[in-house]
Amino acid sequence: MTQRSFADLESDFEFLDDWEDRYKYVIELGKELPEFDDNYKNDIYKVNGCVSQVWIKSSITEDDEKRMNFIGDSDALIVKGLIAIVMSLLSDRPAAEVVNTDARAALTRLGLHEHLTPQRSNGLTAMVARIQSDAEHAIN
Numbered sequence: 001m002t003q004r005s006f007a008d009l010e011s012d013f014e015f016l017d018d019w020e021d022r023y024k025y026v027i028e029l030g031k032e033l034p035e036f037d038d039n040y041k042n043d044i045y046k047v048n049g050c051v052s053q054v055w056i057k058s059s060i061t062e063d064d065e066k067r068m069n070f071i072g073d074s075d076a077l078i079v080k081g082l083i084a085i086v087m088s089l090l091s092d093r094p095a096a097e098v099v100n101t102d103a104r105a106a107l108t109r110l111g112l113h114e115h116l117t118p119q120r121s122n123g124l125t126a127m128v129a130r131i132q133s134d135a136e137h138a139i140n
Helices: 006-015 019-031 077-090 095-100 103-109 118-139
Strands: 054-060 067-074
Touching (some): 006 019, 006 077, 019 077, 054 118, 077 103, 077 118, 103 118
Antiparallel strands (some): 054 067
């Protein structure tokens, strides 16, 4: 599967008026995530602050840009979709850009925080914080 750009996701969300359709779309995005090796489902890759089980593994290219890439998984379908959205926003970007991205503002444009439970919203924030922390470590 080719990862969708965040701009494409924004367009898709604008097209889908009904939040029921948007939820279904988020779940479909999660189903398209690349396979996540069960060996990474451990405390090293676990994201704290999520109600569901969430694992995110970061990798960094060894070139001057230090591009960040992420893979992730969850035991909840909707959360897998949220991982896919976060990946479209932050994956395959230079580490400095990942650190400086205002993910909350970008995700707000999708209207996610208004339609997620507080626990899911907190989990989404925790995923972004984890990824940005990994990117910050890559810079230093």
